[in-house]
Amino acid sequence: MPFQLLHPAIFAAGLACVAVPILVHLLTRRRRRTVRWGAMRFLLEAYRKQKRRLQLEQLLLLLMRCTLVALIGLAVAHPFFGNAADPHARARTLLLVIDDSICSAVEDDDGLTALNRAKAQARRLIERLDPARGDSVALLTLARPARSLVLPPSVDLAGVLRALDAITPAASAPDFAGLAGEINSWLAEHDSLEPELIVLSDWLEGSSPIERALKPLSTQVRLKTQSPRPSSVPNIAIAEVQPPRSLLVVSSLGPADLANPVRVRL
The missing domain is CATH 3.40.50.410 (von Willebrand factor, type A domain)
Known part of the structure; x- marks a missing residue:
């Protein structure tokens, strides 16, 4: 998936700051004055044996410092993974x-x-x-x-x-x-x-x-919009009511019989 940055300028500034640990490393290196001393040859022999290891440790420490600065710049730049087909597309x-x-x-x-x-x-x-x-x-x-x-x-x-x-x-x-x-x-x-x-x-x-x-x-x-759905949907409704017989039964629910005429109109 393509990799993009929300703030590429900030990431570029972070990469430029990677040079800071390198400059500090170079500036702190001191040139030592040579002093002749008889017993020094034993120390020099031990130093030569440890020199490569010390140089490797210093190099790894420098790389860690540079990587830390680069990661900070990357985090501030807000990286994200998205579609690179149109990286400048407007938000929807x-x-x-x-x-x-x-x-x-x-x-x-x-x-x-x-x-x-x-x-x-x-x-x-x-x-x-x-x-x-x-x-x-x-x-x-x-x-x-x-x-x-x-x-x-x-x-x-x-x-x-x-x-x-x-x-x-x-x-x-x-x-x-x-x-x-x-x-x-x-x-x-x-x-x-x-x-x-x-x-x-x-x-x-x-x-x-x-x-x-x-x-x-x-x-x-x-x-x-969408196109109308072509398929039909059943739509059932009551269109007409026809009684099976034309007989209407009327009764009284009260105590007295029904004496008045009843008229029903439909």
């Missing part, structure tokens, strides 16, 4: 809207609901974000009343995923006007942002275009 601000309206509980032939599919797609989108680059995500629901579960957008992707898992179908219709109001209220305080808005829902053939439904939305938002 993603607004994810999950359709949890009453239609989201409809199951397909595999037993999956529309909400299950929307949540799975949202999870994939969230996992592609890179918090180290500054990517953030907000989470909203569409059922009336529209709610903002995570807003303003957060870089805590794990927390957003937990909020996503907790979404369940609601017994209400979609609330596009409320959704636009939630987003516009937040954007009123962040007019410099241009977030991406993705609404995850099983749009069926014949559904009203989402662009029309979200017309009150601020022009700062870049709206991304």
